[in-house]
Amino acid sequence: MNPITRRRFLKITGTSLGAAAAAKTLSVLPGTAHALEKAAAPSGVQVIPTFCDVCFWKCGALAYVRDGKLWKVEGNPEDPLSRGRLCPRGTGGIGAHYDPDRLTSPLLRRSSRGKEEWVEVTWDEALDYIAERMQAIKAKYGPESVALFTHGIGGNFLRHAVRAYGSPNIAAPSFAQCRGPRDVGFRLTFGEDVGSPERTDIANARCIVLIGSHLGENMHNTQVQEFSEAMAAGASLIVVDPRLSVAAGKAKWYLPIKPGTDMALLLAWMNVLLRENLYDREYVAAHGFGFEQFAAGIVDFTPEWAYPETGIPPEVIRETAREMARYRPATLVHPGRHVTWYGDDAQRSRAIALLNALLGSWGRKGGFYYPQSMDVPAYPYPPYPKSEKGKVDNPNNKYPFADETLTTGIREATISGKPYPVKGWLVYATNLIHALPNEAETICALQELDLLAVVDVIPSEIAGWADVVLPESIYLERYDDLNVEWFRQPFIALRQPVVNSPHNQKPNWWIARKLADKLGLGEYFPWKDIEEYLQYRLDKAGYSFDELKRKGIIRGEKQPIYFDEGVPAEFATPSGKIEFYSLQLAQAGFDPVPQYARPAEPPPGYFRLLYGRAPVHSFSRTQSNRLLMDMLPENDVWVNADVAARRGLKSGDYVRLKNQDGVLSNRIRVKATQRIRPDCVYMVHGFGHTAKGLRFARDKGASDAQLLTRYQTDPLMGGTGMNVNFVTFELEA
Amino acid sequence: MARFAMVIDTRQCVGCMDCVVACKTENGVPEGFNRDWIVQDVNGIYPTLHMEIRSERCNHCDNPPCVYCCPTGASHVHDLGGVVLVHHEKCIGCKACLAACPYDARFVHPEGYADKCTFCIHRVEKGLQPSCVAVCPTYCMYFGDLDDPLSEVSLLLTSRKYHLLLPETGTQPHIYYLT
Incomplete structure (x- = not known):
């Protein structure tokens, strides 16, 4: 194994640190004038640049506030990712701010796990609860026995806090499930x-x-x-x-x-x-x-x-x-x-x-x-404590090419207690019940925990199982870490608050810092607030925080991106x-040249379950955003029209899907269509919510994740192949 | 004079509904309603299929039945660009226009008046494009003046094949779909 890091790649391509640091800010670009003109637009309207978080692409956006209220979000023309135009989810981002079902207060569980019965508590009470249990786990099992599941740039500060606490077990479903x-x-x-x-x-x-x-x-x-x-x-x-x-x-x-x-x-x-x-x-x-x-x-x-x-x-x-x-x-x-x-x-x-x-x-x-990037040094924190035990997710290097942490490996270790027990899960912005295959295994792992704390903006299914739920401010209400992007053209982007959080929600950086304080790790958060942190990083890199706040984006100079343009043709393989x-x-005992293995056939009367994305939703995160739910309020199961006719199914009929293990889905509408093969069915991922707090999204459509009771693990790297489940139809009475 | 029209390239449209969401935020269209929408037309037998994806809305017709049937004069043709609009305060919510429109482009707003696409005339009058056009990530939508032979929309219609929706109704619609 010889994985190349981004940093090393930077050196290999000859874009030395000095050269990158010398990348100059371009003067006003085409499009900027447009943005500024918009910014000057109607009276009573403020335009604030930031970047999106409805998915993890991080598009530059301009948020419009009219008479103090969030009005709309458009693309930032200066941003190389959005190029001035957002996708429907980004355009619908204001729905996350106005979502009546969002979490409003820290919550503490008051009956058994998964019952979703809570008492509202103060931030101090909630974080004290978490810190006490984390200290107890550390004392009894060691810091490695707390794991963090996180997705997206918003998790950076919690990741930092968990590393400072001493655990290397930090995973995102974007590796083993994506x-x-x-x-x-x-x-x-x-x-x-x-x-x-x-x-x-x-x-x-x-x-x-x-x-x-x-x-x-x-x-x-x-x-x-x-x-x-x-x-x-x-x-x-x-x-x-x-x-x-x-x-x-x-x-x-x-x-x-x-x-x-x-x-x-x-x-x-x-x-x-x-x-x-x-x-x-x-x-x-x-x-x-x-x-x-x-x-x-x-x-x-x-x-x-x-x-x-x-x-x-x-x-x-x-x-x-x-x-x-x-x-x-x-x-x-x-x-x-x-x-x-x-x-x-x-x-x-x-x-x-x-x-x-x-x-x-x-x-x-x-x-x-x-891709090219700009050099913005990391904040100089004290070194993290070294873990003696190492990571828990991949014992004996079972998956020799897994170069990121395996969510499902942590889950397995939590259930088995091997190679060592995992007793605490912190979860940030990832709904593990929908993200990981085989929900029963996840729930089984949760039973082994002394602590499950979830940071989220909505009362997701995983939040429903938590001991403590921490309500986060949505992206339009908070600062996050800088996005120093690797792209065709390098740039730095800023996420900054556009409006205040409507209730007692807090940004992730505040949560992470406060938790670290309570854990006695204050030295790892030497800055007083995130503006000081951002200012420090930008000063060190030679860029202006004020300019970034004003424009949302600072672009670096274009550099060679093809061999023809002078990128050396070097490959970081052995x-x-x-x-x-x-x-x-x-x-490592694998095929050195790829070979083919025939997949299993569906049992008679069953169809392979395939799933995918809709343009108006991100995973299971957006089904309580009323604006996006107005576009697609529930998912359909696509069935080949001839198959549907033979089964007596019409478009609009409700059925339940039953998988090979007898798991029955929520009811879902049939879409009888010529657009799919007769041997499979298809649905959009993310629907079929069951959490009580998702009053609007609950029971709308079916969850593919619930039907993914089987998965085929990739022997090279531990990924979970999930298109290996078969379903049949149960008619709705 | 000007004659506004929209030209939509069905070869580029992916049906993502960004135009629908943008319209809703720009114009404050209430939950459960929309002024534009996506149609996916599929013909053929798997796997030999033809699919056309269209972003649809009011056709701002030259011969608008919704205006002719309106008993109060609320539905009217705007001075600029032939845009069909509704005076909210004159509308009595009788729904005659909803019945008359062959495109099903209108709905009754919860506040009681007939509502529909305005070609974002409030933006157009400021020199901006309608919000659906301005937001489209595939750049499949064009808005402009057909009376100007050199406008983008005029040039597209001279160089590309297109079709209209329900031209047989005689409405003379002004949303053109490039094929």
């Missing part, structure tokens, strides 16, 4: 991962290949904007999906693949590129390692072999491979984002990386660029090259 396999697969191949925002040069791609990735429904703003731009410029689009996604509806080639067989298609595509000599031979010769063994490893995977596996005819596989070759290196085989599907996901992602390598797209315009054949994998 992008982890992709980043591992790419790192094994190119020595670097894809990151977020993804380093995909969609705007300049002339051929785009989407495999299960439903851009446009999955609404990561910049990607969708660039996708639209590429479509307008006439890019060729190939979409592989069991469902005619929105993107598939725009494709030149739509490949209605049998679920779970993507690896077969990828191998066959690479086989065609080799056999027909269509790959980038110069690029492979210059940068490739182990190409001969790789070529020998995929020689049998012909389109004819792939046909019965995937259902995609050989001539279509050949034609689409030729299409990709026609536009290389500006052919982008998109690596996806939520890729925890079948448990072989890191190897499938590696196959995607290898296909891109054959097309020569890594480091090239229209493929994958090299061989220093693109690893077509991976010795690391071979040594």
